[in-house]
Amino acid sequence: MSRRWASGGPRSPLAGPPPPARPAEPARPAEPPLAVTDRVAAFAAEWAPAAGRILLGVVFAWFGYHELLQPGQWTQYVPVIPESSSLAIILVLVHGWVLLVLAAALVAGIAPRAAAAIASVLMLEIVIALVATGLSDTALRDVGVLGLAVALTGATHQRLVLRD
Numbered sequence: 001m002s003r004r005w006a007s008g009g010p011r012s013p014l015a016g017p018p019p020p021a022r023p024a025e026p027a028r029p030a031e032p033p034l035a036v037t038d039r040v041a042a043f044a045a046e047w048a049p050a051a052g053r054i055l056l057g058v059v060f061a062w063f064g065y066h067e068l069l070q071p072g073q074w075t076q077y078v079p080v081i082p083e084s085s086s087l088a089i090i091l092v093l094v095h096g097w098v099l100l101v102l103a104a105a106l107v108a109g110i111a112p113r114a115a116a117a118i119a120s121v122l123m124l125e126i127v128i129a130l131v132a133t134g135l136s137d138t139a140l141r142d143v144g145v146l147g148l149a150v151a152l153t154g155a156t157h158q159r160l161v162l163r164d
Contacts, residue, residue, distance in 0.1 A: 049155035050109075056119065056148055057106030064099030067092050079129045098122065109161035116152035123149050 034042070067074050074095075075081075075088040082088065102122065105115035123146035130139035 047159055049112075049152060049157070050159040050161075052148055053106050053109070053112050053116065053152050053155075053158065056116075056145070056152065057103040059103075059145065060099045060106065060119065061103035064096045064103055067096030067099065071096065077126075077129060079132060109158070112158055112161050113153055113155070116149050116155075119149040120146065120153055 071089045071092040074092045075083040075085075078088045078091050081091065099122075102115055102119050105111060106119065123142060127139060127142050127146055130136065130142060
């Protein structure tokens, strides 16, 4: 029985010198597990922009639908133009369509930052028009919606998007 490989080298590692030992790597300290609050915060940071975008889209869809369904009830918010004019109704209808298109883009995640930027401009227009008629609860609510739209404009990473 042969004690050599076909190449002629020894079969057993005992026949030759042992390979040099690797230097030991310093032990890394074990990272402590994340606390529940840290995990919740990480989850919220990852998913909050998507949730805010979808909820803003739902708000826009709600108001856009109602502006298209009953434009006469919204003509009071058109500045400068008389409420009873057909131009006011046309402007409300156009506004309703813009809201619905933005809602679809926000919910579907189609160019979410661009949609949020357009939503910011639209909300700024609404807030200015409401404040021009006098400060009200509605104007203050819409300032919060404007803040959400501005925050979403700056969100660089979002989940559930079709295109950034």
